[in-house]
Amino acid sequence: MIRMEDVSYSYGKKEVLHHFNLHVKEGEFLTVIGCSGCGKTTMLKLINALLLPSLGTVYVQGHDITKTDHIALRRSIGYAIQNKGLFPHMTVEDNIAYVLTISGQKNKKQNQKRVLELLNLVGLEESLLKRRPSELSGGQQQRVGIARALAAKPKIMLMDEPFGALDEITRKMMQKELLALHKKLGLTVVFITHDIREAMKLGDRVLVMNQGRAVQLDRPEVILSHPANAFVQELISD
Numbered sequence: 001m002i003r004m005e006d007v008s009y010s011y012g013k014k015e016v017l018h019h020f021n022l023h024v025k026e027g028e029f030l031t032v033i034g035c036s037g038c039g040k041t042t043m044l045k046l047i048n049a050l051l052l053p054s055l056g057t058v059y060v061q062g063h064d065i066t067k068t069d070h071i072a073l074r075r076s077i078g079y080a081i082q083n084k085g086l087f088p089h090m091t092v093e094d095n096i097a098y099v100l101t102i103s104g105q106k107n108k109k110q111n112q113k114r115v116l117e118l119l120n121l122v123g124l125e126e127s128l129l130k131r132r133p134s135e136l137s138g139g140q141q142q143r144v145g146i147a148r149a150l151a152a153k154p155k156i157m158l159m160d161e162p163f164g165a166l167d168e169i170t171r172k173m174m175q176k177e178l179l180a181l182h183k184k185l186g187l188t189v190v191f192i193t194h195d196i197r198e199a200m201k202l203g204d205r206v207l208v209m210n211q212g213r214a215v216q217l218d219r220p221e222v223i224l225s226h227p228a229n230a231f232v233q234e235l236i237s238d
């Protein structure tokens, strides 16, 4: 579903990803963890062509992203980020319907129906439709963000610390719901987190990054039993 081959990326002269390789299978849930500034978000943005590699190639569903239509590519990939992304001046309904409209679905009645389906999917009540993001709790905002990311029926979901700002109880609930959605919709998910417990709990595989390189990529139980080096050992010791 996603393949990065020998990818490097630089902001100006500063190289933040070094000869990076990654292969995410269809339907896989990959969690990504590493120190702040190690290149996680950069890696994610290279998948939906918000950034293009300085070196190497990124393939999404077998296609080199430099040779695909970037707008169409981004619409086919859900992107959910922490605390950002919702249009503050739009209602919940309009925030979600917006994605449907720009995806070419202009029938208002059908869109209203689809918005309701999506709200239902992420466990939100219909009564929230006319509220603006500032009138929602953090958890509800995050749910709207996920509903919006799912609106165009993507096969891939990129999630950048989506639950980072949530309290422990809401976070646990959202984790459970995301796992259920992943299963139900057969999504391929790449999920960045700062929380090693979250990474281990959600990931079919966990990618540990350090300073722009992949340090270890394996199933959670292997990371726990065979940490690749002292960095991973330190990360999992608690």
Ligand SMILES: Nc1ncnc2c1ncn2[C@@H]1O[C@H](COP(=O)(O)OP(=O)(O)OP(=O)(O)O)[C@@H](O)[C@H]1O
Residues within 6 Å of the ligand: 011, 016, 034, 035, 036, 037, 038, 039, 040, 041, 042, 043
């Ligand atoms: N637009 C930019 N211009 C210049 N440098 C940038 C830019 N965006 C990110 N960087 C730098 O690139 C490095 C990697 O950033 P990135 O956001 O990918 O890290 P991250 O692992 O996602 O960090 P965090 O966990 O703190 O979100 C950091 O040193 C950051 O300062």
